[in-house]
Amino acid sequence: xxxxxxTSRSRVRAGDRVFAGLSTGAGxxxxxxxxxxxxxxxxxxxxxxxxxxxxxxxxQGITVYIWPLLFGTVLSAVLALLIAAPLAVAIALxxxxxxxxxxxxxxxxxxxxxxxxxxxxxxxxxxxxxAPATVEASTWLYQNxxxxxxxxxxxxxxxxxxxxxxxxxxxxxxxIITAVVxxxxxxxxxxxxxxxxxxxxxxxxxxxxxxxxxxRSAIIGASMLGLGRALGETMAVAMVLSVSGGVSINLIxxxxxxxxxxxxxxxxxxxxxxxxxxxxxxxxxLFAVTLAVNMxxxxxxxxRRDFSGAN
Amino acid sequence: MAKxxxxxxxxxxxxxxxxxxxxxxxxxxxxVTALIGPSGCGKSTFLRxxxxxxxxxxxARVEGKVMVDGQDLYAPDVDPVTVRSHIGMVFQRPNPFPTxxxxxxxxxxxxxxxxxxxxxxxxxxxxxxLRQANLWDEVADRLHKPGxxxxxxxxxxxxxxxxxxxxxxxxxxxxxxxxxxxxxxxxIEDLIGELKADYTIVIVTHNxxxxxxxxxxxxxxxxxxxxxxxxxxxxxxxxxxxxxxSNKATEDYISGRFG
Ligand SMILES: Nc1ncnc2c1ncn2[C@@H]1O[C@H](COP(=O)(O)OP(=O)(O)OP(=O)(O)O)[C@@H](O)[C@H]1O
Ligand SMILES: [Mg+2]
Numbered sequence: 001x002x003x004x005x006x007t008s009r010s011r012v013r014a015g016d017r018v019f020a021g022l023s024t025g026a027g028x029x030x031x032x033x034x035x036x037x038x039x040x041x042x043x044x045x046x047x048x049x050x051x052x053x054x055x056x057x058x059x060q061g062i063t064v065y066i067w068p069l070l071f072g073t074v075l076s077a078v079l080a081l082l083i084a085a086p087l088a089v090a091i092a093l094x095x096x097x098x099x100x101x102x103x104x105x106x107x108x109x110x111x112x113x114x115x116x117x118x119x120x121x122x123x124x125x126x127x128x129x130x131a132p133a134t135v136e137a138s139t140w141l142y143q144n145x146x147x148x149x150x151x152x153x154x155x156x157x158x159x160x161x162x163x164x165x166x167x168x169x170x171x172x173x174x175x176i177i178t179a180v181v182x183x184x185x186x187x188x189x190x191x192x193x194x195x196x197x198x199x200x201x202x203x204x205x206x207x208x209x210x211x212x213x214x215x216r217s218a219i220i221g222a223s224m225l226g227l228g229r230a231l232g233e234t235m236a237v238a239m240v241l242s243v244s245g246g247v248s249i250n251l252i253x254x255x256x257x258x259x260x261x262x263x264x265x266x267x268x269x270x271x272x273x274x275x276x277x278x279x280x281x282x283x284x285x286l287f288a289v290t291l292a293v294n295m296x297x298x299x300x301x302x303x304r305r306d307f308s309g310a311n
Numbered sequence: 312m313a314k315x316x317x318x319x320x321x322x323x324x325x326x327x328x329x330x331x332x333x334x335x336x337x338x339x340x341x342x343v344t345a346l347i348g349p350s351g352c353g354k355s356t357f358l359r360x361x362x363x364x365x366x367x368x369x370x371a372r373v374e375g376k377v378m379v380d381g382q383d384l385y386a387p388d389v390d391p392v393t394v395r396s397h398i399g400m401v402f403q404r405p406n407p408f409p410t411x412x413x414x415x416x417x418x419x420x421x422x423x424x425x426x427x428x429x430x431x432x433x434x435x436x437x438x439x440x441l442r443q444a445n446l447w448d449e450v451a452d453r454l455h456k457p458g459x460x461x462x463x464x465x466x467x468x469x470x471x472x473x474x475x476x477x478x479x480x481x482x483x484x485x486x487x488x489x490x491x492x493x494x495x496x497x498x499i500e501d502l503i504g505e506l507k508a509d510y511t512i513v514i515v516t517h518n519x520x521x522x523x524x525x526x527x528x529x530x531x532x533x534x535x536x537x538x539x540x541x542x543x544x545x546x547x548x549x550x551x552x553x554x555x556x557s558n559k560a561t562e563d564y565i566s567g568r569f570g
Contacts, residue, residue: 191406198364199420199473200396209419213410 041284048277055274057267066282071247072257073286076162076237077230079251080169085223087170088177092215095178096185097207108182115175123239126168131159131240138163138252149249156254160242163251168236173226180225184218185211217301224297228290231261238262260286313340313511314380314480316361321375323353323360325368330356332540334375336530343503343512345522345549348532349564353541354515357532358483361513362398363391379480396424399474403486405466407458407473414454416469417441420477436476444472445502464495471502475510482506484514488521500525519565523553531561 053061091111095104138161142153155161188211196206212219237259244255258266260282268279316338323331331353338344346354359365360373363384377384384394407416417437421428437454441447446468450461458469467487474482484503488496503512503525516522522529530546545558556562 189406191402191404192408194364194367194402195406195408195470195473196419197367198362198395198400198402199423199477200392201423202392205423209408209423210410213408216410 038287041280041287044277045281045284046277048274048281051274051277056278057271057275062278062281065278066260066285068245068247068257069260069263069282070285070289072162072241073231073259073261074289075249075257076165076169076241076259077227077233079162079166080173080230081223081227083166083170084174084177084226085219088174088222088226089181089219091174091178092182092185093207093211095182097203097211111175111178111182113175114171115179119172119233119236120239122168122172123236126164126236126240127160130167131161131164133159134161134164134167135159141252150251152250153252155252156242158242158254160240160254161252162241162256165237165241165256166251168240169230169233172233172236173229176229177222177226180222181215181218184215184222188214220297220300224293227293231286231290231293233259234261234265238265312478312480312509315340316481316511316513317376317378317381318361319376319378321357321360321373321377323356323365323373324371325356326370329540331360331532332542334543336543336546338511338513338528340511341507341509342528343507343514343526344528344530344546345526346513346515346530346532347517347519347522347564348541348544349534350517351541352532352534354532355485356541358485358513358515359400361481361483362400363394364400366391396420396477397479398481398483399477399479401467401470401474401482401484401487403489405463405470405490407461407466407469409457409459411458412455413450413458413461413469416458417472417476419473424477440472440476441469443475443502443506444468445498446472462495464491464498467491467495467499468502471499471506475506479510481511481513484512486515486517489517496521519553523549529553531556531558531564533560533564 048056048062051062053059056062056065058065091107095107095111099107135155135157138151138153138155138159141151142155145151146153192210192214193206196209201209238261241256241258241262242254243258243262245257246255247257248255250256264279264283268276271279318337319335321331321334322329323334334357346358348354356365361377361384365371365373373385375385379398383389407413408419411419414437417440418433421433421436438447441450446465449465450469453460458466461469467490471487488499491499500521503514506512514522514525526549528546529549529552531544531552532541533544534541544560545552545556547557552561553565556565
């Protein structure tokens with residue numbers, strides 16, 4: 001390690017040594033915790049993996065048990081991201097490049113405030129307000145766009161649909177994406193914005209030429225952050241979604257796949273024996289998916305590093 | 312192509328502060344005009360009022376007339392975006408778009424003007440602009456690499472290529488060499504000499520020798536005192552300004568730093 005090499009050759013100030021030790025320790029601690037969690041999941045999940053199919057809840061084996069949950073998890077999270085990411089970029093752009101200063105500041109605080117609302121509150125809101133409010137829209141979608149499998153219906157009369165779950169998740173991840181993207185947009189060098197404007201770019205063209213490409217990595221990074229949060233969100237989904245199991249992309253019906261996190265929250269208290277191991281195995285899958293999402297984001301960001309504007 | 316500029320009674324404000332007072336001057340097409348003067352006297356401010364970049368600063372405004380070939384840039388029916396697409400600008404610090412390749416940097420202005428053109432024609436324009444900016448030989452084999460990978464002097468010539476690719480009527484340069492070494496500076500000065508054949512050029516510089524070398528006409532801006540607005544003291548033939556200025560302040564400024 002370069003730090004200790006330097007230590008041995010020249011006299012280092014005590015403060016430097018303490019700080020180097022602290023930061024190295026913190027880094028090691030994070031790795032240790034991560035390794036601990038992974039080990040725990042693997043060890044506890046293993047009995048469910050090797051158990052005979054009939055012993056797994058549902059009686060058809062672990063794959064059949066987890067697959068619909070994984071599907072529901074990914075569907076709700078991706079849907080939430082598809083709704084939230086463009087909206088977040090638009091809001092961040094409005095705040096940084098269109099709104100008058102006072103309004104921009106107010107909006108900024110408001111968005112930050114949204115991030116501080118506990119997820120159970122979002123769950124309540126989704127259940128009590130959003131779900132009933134969407135029934136009419138779902139019916140309309142079913143009647144007019146029913147030929148699209150997403151809206152195959154029949155529409156749920158309570159509104160506790162995948163669509164509503166995704167909407168609630170979208171609202172929940174919106175603040176974090178907006179905040180990260182807004183910071184990045186603010187960092188766009190004035191120099192480059194002026195270069196575009198001096199070439200005869202309109203305000204929007206300037207944004208397309210400089211602000212958006214400059215913020216590209218941040219948009220991807222923030223989206224992945226949001227996706228990660230949506231994948232793991234538990235309470236809001238557990239409260240909102242009406243679950244029947246089974247894989248379906250029908251967004252407006254009352255029979256939906258659950259998500260891994262919500263399923264664990266709902267089933268864990270009543271589970272014993274191999275059922276607990278099965279739930280932990282599903283948690284392992286969620287862990288792996290989240291890890292994969294983050295790694296993918298890294299790859300995407302690095303692929304165009306030369307053009308990132310960071311140099 | 313190359314147009315003349317006539318400025319009449321121009322006052323330039325930042326919010327309520329008058330930054331530049333009462334400038335009137337004329338600039339001939341196909342000439343190089345150098346603007347010199349102490350820091351803070353409003354050279355950049357004046358330059359940026361010539362392509363309506365000034366008004367991008369919140370609450371900044373101008374009074375008076377800037378005529379380009381008889382057309383008032385500040386007439387109510389004139390779109391500032393159109394003005395900027397006809398009057399190119401090169402900045403003090405090289406600012407190629409870091410998210411674009413060298414090629415795309417040069418093509419950026421053309422793509423903005425929304426002219427759909429065949430790839431081969433665009434290739435030609437990019438090559439011609441880079442050749443005109445004396446950069447072609449250095450970048451021909453890496454056109455699709457990012458522009459930010461070039462040296463400072465190369466980046467500045469890339470910015471010049473980007474500005475001239477759209478064949479503007481006028482080229483404004485704000486201390487284009489102040490971040491560059493003597494060799495890169497030399498290259499850009501040579502380039503200015505060549506570009507004069509096609510463009511009306513206005514350049515701000517702190518370097519007296521540079522003003523003397525590249526310009527036909529020199530204008531001297533000054534401040535009457537701290538907190539006072541800048542103003543144009545005199546403008547005239549570069550040879551005359553440097554050998555026999557009519558104003559004492561000009562003579563002091565030039566002799567203080569020149570030679
Ligand atoms: N964005 C701004 N807001 C308010 N005042 C400004 C702004 N930019 C410049 N000024 C003021 O306008 C005056 C002229 O500034 P300007 O940058 O035009 O000077 P300059 O002659 O280009 O100086 P230098 O040689 O240092 O570049 C200065 O007093 C400056 O403080
Ligand atoms: Mg200046």
